[in-house]
Amino acid sequence: MAAPADSGCWFPALALGVSFLKCLFINAYHSTDFEVHRNWLAITHSLPVSRWYYENTSDWTLDYPPLFAWFEFGLSHVAQHFDRNMLQVENLNYASPSTVLFQRLSVIFTDVVFIYAVRECCRCVQVRKGSRDVLSRPSFVLAVLLLWNFGLLILDHIHFQYNGFLFGFLLLSVAKHLQSQHLQGALLFAILFNLKHIYLYVAPAYGIYLLRSYCFTQDNKDGSVRWTSFSPLRLLALGGIVVSVCALSFGPFVAMGQLPQVLSRLFPFKRGLCHAYWAPNVWALYNVLDKGLAVLGVRLKLLEEAELPRASMTGGLVQEFQHSVLPSVSPSVTLVCTLLSILPAVVSIWWRPRGARGFLRCLLLCALGSFMFGWHVHEKAILIAILPLSILAVESREDAGIFLVLTTTGHYSLFPLIFTPAELPIKVSLMLMFTIFSFTALRKLHSGQRSLLRPVEVAYLLGLVAVAIACEVVFPLSPWQQRLPFLPLLATSVYCSVGVSYSFLRLYGSLLRCEDKPKQL
């Protein structure tokens, strides 16, 4: 915390510290994702490539793109030195101590990518003169916000996933764009979406930005595109990179004629509109409105209770359900909504490119837009917006305000992921730690007269505290626990979706307002 010497030497301390902390969670609760990844290790290790996307002994079939499967294949070669039995496909739900140790350590060690990416991001942050105190240096604050991110810690190291590794690629690619090394950035992003296809959601931002700001080398005086400055060579280079990465990843499967099977595994539209636990997005609000109207209708005798489709919307494995009053939503509707929501952002960076920071803002809006309107969105996807927003938050006062609202609500919406009582103290303490740090550090960073938050936002966040206490403490002791077990989840996702929607709108506002007064960055 107190760095005595000059800059830079605090970074290893932060990174090492958080890595040690991660090691302490090795014996903590892990979700079924642990078994998912163990199964993938087994599949990739013991079966030929041609069987990878057909194997279905376990329910948790391989549904990530091929590069990730190769990543698991690589890991499995280390895994065999820990415990050979975890590499057998038939060994369902196998979790010996050495398997746990290996899997946990694999997450901790692959986070090196993330740590490196954070270091690169910190280099891109503009350093203000005069702040000699390490604690109020933007790069220090950014490093803490990213490395010690609450969501990433509980998601990867308690719940179990490899998000740190994947976000490493995303942040590294963003950092490369900030450093104007566009080809490297494009390469990293191509690798990223071949590791996990959820990142395709932010692909429009990449595509438009690279086309507009990299393939067109000059602008007109008023900032509009100068068509004559188009450089086909650059487009060719970009296209070559993306196509060759995709060919490397999907090529073998195309050659084997398995592409349709692979794609059907990657995009399972048979799942429902909302995940078992609703992500805090527009559809959560929509569902609640529907439920509310149904109840109201029954009360007012406008609807017959027997006619209503009987399905509990959060009933765990019940994936598809019908709305009772409002029209049901189909995947194509969500796709159209998503596209519409990101369209203004994409058009805006085509119209008025504002450098890499404008691109970052557009990327955020794509991530948030797909989170708000997407089909079967997981609550975990909020991190795609939170992490890159950290970069903007340390640079601008307004973004810092948005960041605080979005991070606090987004992180709180992750609470239901870790529901075991043994991990409760960890998640509460970590969340408090991160929140206290982000509030005080950002405030110090943007030292000014006004508070970073508006009164409405303060009231909303205080309400979040009330919701948290009600859901975590009061509800389990109350008689409703038996009758309405899903009430806390419902309350959490609805309350959080308000905050996320608000941040989305404010972020849009900031993008469109920038348009009026183009600023060189």
Added chain:
Amino acid sequence: MQTWSLVSICVLLGVVVRWGVSLNSYSGAGKPPMFGDYEAQRHWQEVTYNLPLQEWYFNTTDNDLNYWGLDYPPLTAYHSWICAYIAKIINPDWVELHKSRGYESPTHKLFMRTTVLVADLLVYIPAVVLYCLYLTDGSSKKKVSTLLCFLLYPGLILIDYGHFQYNGVSLGFALWGILALGLGWDVSGSMAFSLALNYKQMELYHALPFFCYLLGKCIKVGLMGRGLFLLVRIAATVLATFALCWLPFLSDPSQALQVVRRIFPVARGLFEDKVANTWCSLNTLIKIRSILSGDSQLYLSLACTLLAVLPSSFRLLTKPTFWHFKLALANSSLAFFLFSYQVHEKSILLAALPACLLLNDLPLVAIWFLQASTFSMLPLFLKDGLLVPYAVTSLAFLFLSIYLLSALDHCSEDELRLGAYNKLFFCLPRMDLARIVRWKFYISVAVMAGLSIVSVALVPPPHLPDLFPVMLSMAAFLHFFGTFVYFHVVQFSGPPSRKSQKKNN
């Protein structure tokens, strides 16, 4: 950033680390028939809840003292009794008489771990925070760094949250006593320390410095005037606190005597297992236990302990300043650990507390000693299945404390207070002592790491099954003895000079 937010982040980090360690196994998990300290604490809850207070310390049909009989002072018993009440509300099976023996379940583990955390949050952690904020010098950032290192000391965390004990309570009360003495509230300080003594008799390791500091202060003020008044007030407070704690046992002298007999079991031998003190280390050369009778062992250790404690206590008596008090605490507890009778490896925690107090003043040596103290308990951690938390917390502590307190940058001869060595060895050519110390530190860390790896990875030769634990305790003993000598030299070489204090900041 404001100090309050840094402090709360440090405390929360301390809580997270503690809870992270507590997710691991505990002593005697799934090892009938005796289990371990976890079962002992649970058994005390069972006994205190179900039996009348008069039977707690006696061997009766319902209270088999051979099965984890209560052998701590009354405050521990009361604490168990309170915990038992809460346990009874949650699940009566946990404390049912006889039937609950060896009860283990994930929920029960969660409950027991929570009681440790609650006790820590109430007693130990606030004391640490206040100590670091009010009684260490330097900028607020420096204070916060010290606080973080203090809170993250791995030995205490691993014993309390891994192995399972409530050392945080007794050490916390002692720390409240130290804190009060440092702030000049002698009466409340002596009360807090009496509570510590009544929670765990091991706190006697710290008793002599408390006594000497207070007496020395009274003498300094003037034994014929205000000093006498102060002395009487302190004595009255101590007596009253003790009387209050022992009140239920005072009605019958046999009760009180039995408690005392339980607390000081002299029949258990000079040392047990492999503990890093003088007797156990001497045992590799001379088999003391077969040469001397039980009584003479007792007297020998008593004499040696007294001899070892006296110099620093006498020095404190003549110079009752807070600086000397801290050093005397370290010296006295180390003397007790090294020479006294029936020492457990966990007792090193009592010496670790004063070392934590010195983190800000003598960073390198304090870190070095704290690291060695954690290392000395490795056999215990291995038995409990705490290898991963041991490795993680000690490495983290080593890196973080060296970085935060910039221990390796602040080790000039002056800052290490090595001036006295040069005076002692004036006949030898002058050497760069600071560099020697630094190299010794590197070598010692390498040795500790090497021995840790060896005792985990290698199987000892069949004719020497205890080879690694003995080597380990010998290495730890050398560290402790070296620290013991060093702290004496510092205590006798005069108060810290103002100049070096300023430089430290």
